[in-house]
Amino acid sequence: MHLLNFGERLREERTRLGLNQGELATVAEVSKTTQFNYEKGERSPDAPYLAKVAAAGVDVLYVLTGCRATANEAGLSADESEVLNHYRSMPEGDRVAIRRMTAALAESTANSANKKSL
Incomplete structure (x- = not known):
């Protein structure tokens, strides 16, 4: 079984959200080339990038670790x-x-x- 690497998981999340590379790059305020390099594993994003894509719906915990975040917001059954x-x-x-x-x-x-x- 092939475990996805960081770039593959980032691409998977972008696709899940229905965004192309340029659209996610715009959300994250990086160039399309930078987004491409993140997804190819040639560069690693910084914390501000991760915060911006998280706000857009990317499961950053999954992208970083391969484990999906679970909802444990206070008050939810x-x-x-x-x-x-x-x-x-x-x-x-x-x-x-x-x-x-x-x-x-x-x-x-x-x-x-x-x-x-x-």
Whole structure:
């Protein structure tokens, strides 16, 4: 089994987010060549780069270590954490579909509750 290296994991995360190299480079405020070199393993990014790509949705823990970050935000139940972690691992197109679905379900639930209160 081939374990992905840093550059491969960075490329995987960029692809998961639906970004091309130029788009992630813009987010991270580096040149496209620098982004290319990070993904090829020819250069290593600094902390400001990692902070910027993390803010864009890159799982930096995964990129650095190969282990996915888990949600353990205060106040989340185990079920909520699990759903959030699944959501974070999806490509953006799937995330859009999930947001539409949950919005429709929430609206349906609200409508049902309003009918019951009448």
